[in-house]
Amino acid sequence: MSNNMSFTRGPWQPTKHTAIVPNNSTNLPTVPKAIYCQAAGNIVVRDKSGTDLTYAMTTGQVLHVRAVRVLATGTTGTYYAWN
Secondary structure, eight states, rough: OOOOOOOOTTTTSSOOOOOOOSSSSOSSSSSSEEOOOOOOOOEEOOOTTTEEEEEEEEETTTEEEOSSSSSSSSSOOOEEEOO
């Protein structure tokens, strides 16, 4: 019996983690596949159509949204982009 196993990375799986610094006027350097919550709080994200949405996040929660910006106003907690 062989123990040789191969795994393929799916399109949703992160390959890079980057700390998010919320900013009201600057977009994220890259659009993340998801956002991970390190410390609970609210996150205000802007989508590609310019709509701002607020999410209440708990520690360890993953937000599957393709945000172009995380706004400083209204955002609390600590977040990481999964790219």
